[in-house]
Amino acid sequence: MFERGINEEINELLGRELQGKLNEALLLILLTNNYVAAQKSSEEPQERFKARKTPLITEGLTTRAIADELVMPQSTVATAVARLVKRGLVTHSKGMPVKTTEAGRASGNEKLRHHRLLEVFLSNGLGMDHDSAHDESLKLMLLAGCNIIDAIDKQFNNPDTCPCGFDIPKSPLCDRIKK
Ligand SMILES: [Zn+2]
């Protein structure tokens, strides 16, 4: 007789309730990252970004480019985009690239900060390998609040980069808990 453990329960919960939220977060992170990198690339040599799949433009990404980058069906991307539009985090009109709003970039930036500090915790603190730390940090990102992220930040002496070597951005949204 098959017994369900916590892993199965979490996966079921993710499948039903949280997968949509996770998709929205991944999409926002991708667009925010792309926006920031595109702004930087105008000051830096273009070659640095040659290996990227998606074009670096501050004008956003098409739903097809997003689907390719996140390895998601375009219908899933369309659902996530529609929800983010409703929340005022992205703008999109048919056939045009999906663009982040200022609120969307602030939210994407905070999510990146949470994701990367959770990676620091799982990888440097618990010794998990990079791939597992990456995957698990995305799930935890949906539930770990700013107070947990702040505690990790302090515990690891305000790290500048995640275990993969990417910058950990500062976030005014996270800083609100300190006031
Ligand atoms: Zn990382």
Ligand SMILES: [Zn+2]
């Ligand atoms: Zn936060």
